[in-house]
Amino acid sequence: MFGHEFRDKYFTLLEDGVLSVNHGSYGHTPTPVFDKYVQYIRNEYAYPDRYMLREQLPEYTEALQLISDKYLHCDYHNVALVENATTGVNTVLRSLKFNKGDRIVMASTVYGSCYNTVRFLAKRIGIVPVVVDLPYPLEDEEVVARFAKELPGSKLALFDAITSMPGVRVPFEKLTKLCKKHGVISLIDGAHSIGLIELDLGTLAPDFYVTNLHKWLYVPRGCAALYVNPQYHGEIQTMPISHSYIDEDVEPIVDDSLISKFHFIGTVNFASIASIKDAIEFREKTCGGEDAIAQYCQDLSFKSAKLAIAKWPFAQLLTNRHNSVIPPSMVNLIIPFKDLVSHYQLATSLDFNNKEALDKAHDAIDIMLMDDYKSRAPFLFHNGEVWMRFSCQIYNELSDYDYVTNAFGHCLKKYFGVTPTSKL
Template identity: 30%
Template sequence: MSFEFGNKFRKFFQFPEGVINLNNGSFGSTPQCVAELRQKLLLEEDTSADGFKRYDIHSKLEFLRQKVSKLIDADDSNNIAFTYTTMSAINSVLLSYQFKKGDVILYFSCIYGPSLNTLLFLRDRYDVELVCIDVDYPNSSADFVSKFEKTIASQAAAGKPVLMGIIDSITSMPGYVTPFEALVKVCKDNDVISFVDGAHMTGLVQYSIKSFKPDFFCGNFHKWLYGPRPCAFLYAARKFHTKIQSIPIGSGYFPYGVGEDDERLLVKKLEALSSQFSASILALEASFDFVENTCGGIERVNEYNIDLAQRGGKEIAKIWGTEMVDDAYKTAMVNVCAPVTIKTDNPGALATQISKIVYEKHKIFIPIVYVGGQYYARISAQVYSELEDFVKGANAFLDVIESF
């Protein structure tokens, strides 16, 4: 049985009175049923740790891995392993892959900040070469692909071919969908390893691993699939299972090159550590049930959220006297030009300060970013939201801006 969306749907969540969540894109929203299952599993884990961690968990993880494999249309569930977060998945790959001095890693300027920090560590520790492609916002898919192709070609011509390309399928701030499928194809055509950061993808955008065939892909469940935190996954093509390890190294360590014939090698390596957060990961079962039975399916969720995001974003822009960016691929996140005209030498710090004051004063968090000379607000729609929530958020923001 599915229920009517809107503010009445808040009863399935755990929001304190007066808090309006327009920032689902950062930390998601945990339904009450998911939180309750996680607590039940934590109790089982605490009271029967040996049985739970040594025996019970494996069949349960396998069940969930099969469901995830079906959801993302993976070629083999053994190419999927659960991790704490997408950053733990990213670090497991990047920090364990045997890079050599001078190896070239290509990325876009819209990369997620912590991912960039991992690349900077690789540069400082292993002397790899980082090449950044600058992209503006708003932008076009053609611009992304063209710059990617030209940079790969120029690197090859210079005798410094690109080894790996890091691709954000949906950027963090502002939040928009990139032409990730076309970029992965460019990687394949040029013998470049593709690593897609899909932190926002699962539940927000339908995709098929079988179709676009990335070498590596990672994603979260808490953002758009109502999963617990922490709960994420790594997909790795079979040929890379012997070339990466879990970070930190744990009981699932296999020497490099060992285990080529073991179809469960990736799972053995990474999920040995996942048992530290087993209750959180296993509570994902309640998330699947919530989506299917309470929400009526992910398609119904996205239909509501996309429509509300479009209407809500336009309403905010109207109140602010600005514009909503008309991104080509519509999702539950929209980006609205924020009416910030305050002079400052540090626009990033100002954006952070504004968001903090809005939340402290009105209990509404509106993430703000400064890109290309413009401030943008990234606004998320969700099944518990209504248009009036967007109006309240817009007015709360103006109230704070006018006080500067």
């Protein structure tokens, strides 16, 4: 059912020749959903007054109810829609009341934009960033134990549901419970989660959780859901502060407070929000439901890793004892660079203590992959190794990963050169 035929029929926005194994970074929208998205833009422009005053709020509320009932499993009054996960994290961190010396605990694998937001608060307010080193591969208990050492006396903990690079599942449920135990505010960056893993925010009841709808749920960019625990409905404010500002010290906080604040903060493109119902319908009717999507992508992810390791027998799948770090649809390969040098007979090696050299090599190879081979698998040079992430989607087949592993090898040869006795 899925694979290249499915891509040719339903993912026609992808340029001819582009081979995408990087769904996790930005997501792809199916053509039927995108067509609806364009239709909603036209509807907005056809009669702006009618749309803004009569249609926008019902669309927004309907979208909240759908994702809350079907995916987040929580009261929709506790959810707001924002542009992306970074906006959601900023909304929380720049709304809460911090004092100089307050500790914010975060993992070493924190997403770069979120790390920069914490840096901003450190500079502006004087909060103290506390970084928990997570040198994967790790067992879940090790991750929890490392956080447990730093949480007592802290104000807030920022952690992922699934990290970006490497793409590993974090035991966020256990970390949330640990935060409750120590009276620490939990802020979960679940950018990679809705449409990828099952969520039950009503039961988990974190303080804050943000997840991108445009990654794994197929909603057009950019659109994300921000869960806010009811005790913070008064404190949380929009970015930017706008017409809907509610002074928690003056005005009563009611069930619709988040909706009142977030449904309209200025003139933007609302079509992504209107498209949420169409993305969900596509998943249910065209794809056959969540289980069908998950099964295909998970099977393909393990097959893609097995194929790459067959080509690079010195590579390892990033996992742990119970495979609990492997999220559905994403796998990570750990490849010793010295073995790549030997395997491809590269003429030169790489100084892993020279950040400038690492960045230069990474950017050049990344550009070669995109320009010469019309593909991209996120990778990084780390501690003498190459870490590479594959995303697997319903429009992919195993041959895609054969292609990208070969392409990566060719790029290494082009950048580093080969020994006189070897051939390209």
